[in-house]
Amino acid sequence: MSISSTDQPTTPESGPEAAPVKPASAGTYRLDLDGLRGIAIALVVAFHIWFGRVSGGVDVFLVLSGFFFTGMLVRRSDAGAVGVPATLKRTLRRLLPAMVVVLCAVVVAAVVLMPHTRWSDIASQTLASLFYYQNWYLALSWSDYLAADPSVSPLQHLWSMSVQGQSYLGMLLIVATVAWLCRTAIRFGSARTAVRFPILHRLGPGGVLRVALAVIFGVIVVASFCYAAHGVSTQQGWNYYDTFARAWEPLAGALLALAAPYVHLPSLIREGFAWAGIAAIAVCGWLVNGSSVFPGPAALIPVLAAAALILAGSGRATSDQPMVNRLLATRPMVKLGSFAYALYLWHWPILIFYLGEVHQRRAGILGGTVIIAVSLVLAYATNRFVEEPLRIRATPTLPARARILAGVAVSTVGVLLLASTLAWQWTNSANAHAVGELDPAKYPGAAALTDNALVPRAPMRPTVQEAPADIAYPTRDGCISDFDTRTVITCTYGDKNAPRVLAVVGNSHAEHWIPALQILGEQHRFRIEVFLKMGCPLTVADDAMYKGQHNPDCRDWSAEVLDRLAAEKPDWVFTTATRPADNGGDEVPQDYVDVWSALQDRGLHVVGIRDTPWLRRNGIRYRAIDCLAGGGNRVSCGMKRDDALSPENPAAGPAAAFPNLHLIDLNNAVCEPDQCTVVEGNILIYHDEHHLTASYSRSLAPELGKQLEPILGWW
Structure with missing residues (x-):
C-alpha cells in the first residue's frame, strides 16, 4: 500500500505535441x-x-x-x-498472512475460553473475515x-x-x-x-x-x-x-x-x-x-x-x-x-x-x-x-529460507483454519432445529409454576444446540419485518377462517407469544393477524430509536400499521406494555403511553402484556445457552427476580387512564417468587438473551388463556 520510491518515466507518444505531462514529485515517499x-x-x-x-x-x-x-x-x-492478477497476488500476500494468524488465534481462544454454543457464530465470522x-x-x-x-x-x-x-x-x-x-x-x-x-x-x-x-x-x-x-x-x-x-x-x-x-x-x-x-x-x-x-x-x-x-x-x-x-x-x-x-x-x-x-x-x-x-x-x-518475510524480497538479513518457512507456515495454518471452520459449520447445522410437541407429562414447562405440576427427571428441551432454532413462528415463516425493512408484512395464525380477530402488534417481544396464542386460537376459534417488526415496538415518536440509533423505518412502519388497524378494526390489539429499565426492573416508556392514546383515539381495544425478563448482568446481555454450556445451571444462569422485574407492574398506574386498555402479566408463569431461572418444567425458557423459546411459549398457553378469557369473553 505504500507509495513506491521510484517511478518509471512515461513514454512520449508520437504526435504534434510535446512529451506527456508528468506530475511533479510523483515518486516521493511519504x-x-x-x-x-x-x-x-x-x-x-x-x-x-x-x-x-x-x-x-x-x-x-x-x-x-x-x-x-x-x-x-x-x-x-x-x-x-x-x-490485475499480479496486483491481487501482491495485495493478498500483504493482507492475508497477518489476518490468518489472528483468525487462527481467535478460533483457538474461542475454543478454550468460550462455551461451544458460541463457536458457530465465531466460525461464521471467521469465514466472513477470511x-x-x-x-x-x-x-x-x-x-x-x-x-x-x-x-x-x-x-x-x-x-x-x-x-x-x-x-x-x-x-x-x-x-x-x-x-x-x-x-x-x-x-x-x-x-x-x-x-x-x-x-x-x-x-x-x-x-x-x-x-x-x-x-x-x-x-x-x-x-x-x-x-x-x-x-x-x-x-x-x-x-x-x-x-x-x-x-x-x-x-x-x-x-x-x-x-x-x-x-x-x-x-x-x-x-x-x-x-x-x-x-x-x-x-x-x-x-x-x-x-x-x-x-x-x-x-x-x-x-x-x-x-x-x-x-x-x-x-x-x-x-x-x-x-x-x-x-x-x-x-x-x-x-x-x-x-x-x-x-x-x-x-x-x-x-x-x-x-x-x-x-x-x-x-x-x-x-x-x-x-x-x-x-x-x-x-x-x-x-x-x-x-515482512512474505512482503520483502530476500536480503542477507532476510534469507529466502525465511520467506519459504513463513509462507509454508501461514498456508498450513490457513488451510487448517478454513477446514476446521467449515467442518464445524457443517456438523453443527445438523443439531440446530426446532423442537416438536413435547410430552406435557415429562415437560410441563410453565405448569410447574402455575399448577405445581410434577417435574420428572428428563433432559432439558430444547437442548443448547436446538435452542437457536426453537423460535417464534413469524420469524420462521418470514412474517416479521426485519431491521431494514420498511414494508408492513402480515400473516394469519390461529383459526384462519374465524370471524373474530386478535391483532398482535409490535416487536419480537410481542411475537414470542404467538406459539401460545396459536394454541388458543385453534382451541377457541379466533384469527390472529400479526403486524410485527424487529426492534420496533409500536411508536408514534418522530425520532424512533433502536440501540441508541435513529430508526425512522420504525416510525414510518408504525404510522402505516396504526392506519391499517384503524381501517380493519380488529376485535382486539395485543401488544407489550412494559420494557426493562436500564437500572434494573421494568418500566413504561412515555412512548408506550402515547401509543395507547393513539389506539384509543382509533376506537381500538387493547390487551397490554407485561414483558418477560431480559437476561443481563452488570448491564451486559448474555445467552442462557452460553451460560449453561459453560457449566452453569438453571438457577445460576438466571437472575434475581428483583433485578429483572419491579415489585408491581409499572403499567398499572398509567393504564388507569385508558378504559380501552386491559393488562395481563404472566411473569409468575416465567419466574419463581425470588428467582427467574432459565429452565422450568424441563423446558428451556430462552433461545437467546431475552426471547422465549417456542416450546416454553406453548407451555404458557393455559395460563395465557386463563388471563385472556375474562377480557376477550370468547370462551
Missing part, C-alpha cells in the same frame, strides 16, 4: 503518512479500550488506503500495465458497534478490513479498465483526432488516465456520500457497515493520489492544514458519536483532516514539510505505522476475551494498559515474523 497511519490506529485502539467510542481513526485509515493503493495502480499503469464479507455479515444482523462488551464478537472489528478489501478490488478493476481504454483510444486515434483534440496527445495515456479516473471517482464519491448521508437518517445500523456508503472515503484518498502531485500550496497554508488536520483527528472521537453518524456528513471531519495532512506534505521533501508532518515522519511514528495493521487486528479480540474473563463492560486503566502492551507485542511479532 514517511509522514506512515506515521499518520500509526496515529490513526493508535486512536482506534485507545478509544475502543478506554472510551467505548468510535475515534474516526478507521476513516483516516480508509482515506490513506485509497491514497496509497490508487497511487500504486497509476504508477504501474505509467510503467506499462496495471496487471473472504472479506464481514461487513455484510454484520450489516445483516445490525450488530451494535457502540462499545465493546463480552457479548460482542471478537471479530467484529474486521468489518473495516472487508470494506477495504472490497474497495481495493473495485478500484483495481476501474483503474485497469480505464487504463486499457485510454491506451487503446490513443493508440488507434487518427491524425484528425490528434488535431481536433490535441490535449489528449499532450497529456498522453498517463494524463488521460488521471483525468478519466478523477471524473469517474468524483462521480462515485458524490453518489456514495449522498447515499451515506441518506442512510444516516433511514437505516444507520446498515449504513455503518455498507461498502457503498463507505466507498467515498477510500475514493477521497484516490482523488488525492491523482491530484496531490499537482498541488503546490504556500508554506503558511500548508502549516495551517497540517495543524488543523492533526487537531481534528485527535478530537474527532469526542466531537461526534461516530457509530451513530458515520459514514455520513460527520465523517467529513476525519476525511478532510487526513486530506489536509496529505496536501500539507505533498510535493515536498521530508525536511521541507510542515512541523506536524516532520514529526509524523520521525522513526518512532513510522515504526508504529509499520505494524499498525497488525495492531488493529490484535487489539479487539484481546479486549473482548479480557472483558469476557473479568465479566465487565470496561477494561479500566490497568486492564487497558495490559491489553495495549500485549497487542503491541503481538503486532510487532506478527509484522516481524509474518508480514
Whole structure:
C-alpha cells in the first residue's frame, strides 16, 4: 500500500505535441503518512479500550488506503500495465498472512475460553473475515458497534478490513479498465483526432488516465456520500457497515493520489492544514458519536483532516514539510505505522476475551494498559515474523529460507483454519432445529409454576444446540419485518377462517407469544393477524430509536400499521406494555403511553402484556445457552427476580387512564417468587438473551388463556 520510491518515466507518444505531462514529485515517499497511519490506529485502539467510542481513526485509515493503493495502480499503469492478477497476488500476500494468524488465534481462544454454543457464530465470522464479507455479515444482523462488551464478537472489528478489501478490488478493476481504454483510444486515434483534440496527445495515456479516473471517482464519491448521508437518517445500523456508503472515503484518498502531485500550496497554508488536520483527528472521537453518524456528513471531519495532512506534505521533501508532518515522519511514528495493521487486528479480540474473563463492560486503566502492551507485542511479532518475510524480497538479513518457512507456515495454518471452520459449520447445522410437541407429562414447562405440576427427571428441551432454532413462528415463516425493512408484512395464525380477530402488534417481544396464542386460537376459534417488526415496538415518536440509533423505518412502519388497524378494526390489539429499565426492573416508556392514546383515539381495544425478563448482568446481555454450556445451571444462569422485574407492574398506574386498555402479566408463569431461572418444567425458557423459546411459549398457553378469557369473553 505504500507509495513506491521510484517511478518509471512515461513514454512520449508520437504526435504534434510535446512529451506527456508528468506530475511533479510523483515518486516521493511519504514517511509522514506512515506515521499518520500509526496515529490513526493508535486512536482506534485507545478509544475502543478506554472510551467505548468510535475515534474516526478507521476513516483516516480508509482515506490513506485509497491514497496509497490508487497511487500504486497509476504508477504501474505509467510503467506499462496495471496487471490485475499480479496486483491481487501482491495485495493478498500483504493482507492475508497477518489476518490468518489472528483468525487462527481467535478460533483457538474461542475454543478454550468460550462455551461451544458460541463457536458457530465465531466460525461464521471467521469465514466472513477470511473472504472479506464481514461487513455484510454484520450489516445483516445490525450488530451494535457502540462499545465493546463480552457479548460482542471478537471479530467484529474486521468489518473495516472487508470494506477495504472490497474497495481495493473495485478500484483495481476501474483503474485497469480505464487504463486499457485510454491506451487503446490513443493508440488507434487518427491524425484528425490528434488535431481536433490535441490535449489528449499532450497529456498522453498517463494524463488521460488521471483525468478519466478523477471524473469517474468524483462521480462515485458524490453518489456514495449522498447515499451515506441518506442512510444516516433511514437505516444507520446498515449504513455503518455498507461498502457503498463507505466507498467515498477510500475514493477521497484516490482523488488525492491523482491530484496531490499537482498541488503546490504556500508554506503558511500548508502549516495551517497540517495543524488543523492533526487537531481534528485527535478530537474527532469526542466531537461526534461516530457509530451513530458515520459514514455520513460527520465523517467529513476525519476525511478532510487526513486530506489536509496529505496536501500539507505533498510535493515536498521530508525536511521541507510542515512541523506536524516532520514529526509524523520521525522513526518512532513510522515504526508504529509499520505494524499498525497488525495492531488493529490484535487489539479487539484481546479486549473482548479480557472483558469476557473479568465479566465487565470496561477494561479500566490497568486492564487497558495490559491489553495495549500485549497487542503491541503481538503486532510487532506478527509484522516481524509474518508480514515482512512474505512482503520483502530476500536480503542477507532476510534469507529466502525465511520467506519459504513463513509462507509454508501461514498456508498450513490457513488451510487448517478454513477446514476446521467449515467442518464445524457443517456438523453443527445438523443439531440446530426446532423442537416438536413435547410430552406435557415429562415437560410441563410453565405448569410447574402455575399448577405445581410434577417435574420428572428428563433432559432439558430444547437442548443448547436446538435452542437457536426453537423460535417464534413469524420469524420462521418470514412474517416479521426485519431491521431494514420498511414494508408492513402480515400473516394469519390461529383459526384462519374465524370471524373474530386478535391483532398482535409490535416487536419480537410481542411475537414470542404467538406459539401460545396459536394454541388458543385453534382451541377457541379466533384469527390472529400479526403486524410485527424487529426492534420496533409500536411508536408514534418522530425520532424512533433502536440501540441508541435513529430508526425512522420504525416510525414510518408504525404510522402505516396504526392506519391499517384503524381501517380493519380488529376485535382486539395485543401488544407489550412494559420494557426493562436500564437500572434494573421494568418500566413504561412515555412512548408506550402515547401509543395507547393513539389506539384509543382509533376506537381500538387493547390487551397490554407485561414483558418477560431480559437476561443481563452488570448491564451486559448474555445467552442462557452460553451460560449453561459453560457449566452453569438453571438457577445460576438466571437472575434475581428483583433485578429483572419491579415489585408491581409499572403499567398499572398509567393504564388507569385508558378504559380501552386491559393488562395481563404472566411473569409468575416465567419466574419463581425470588428467582427467574432459565429452565422450568424441563423446558428451556430462552433461545437467546431475552426471547422465549417456542416450546416454553406453548407451555404458557393455559395460563395465557386463563388471563385472556375474562377480557376477550370468547370462551
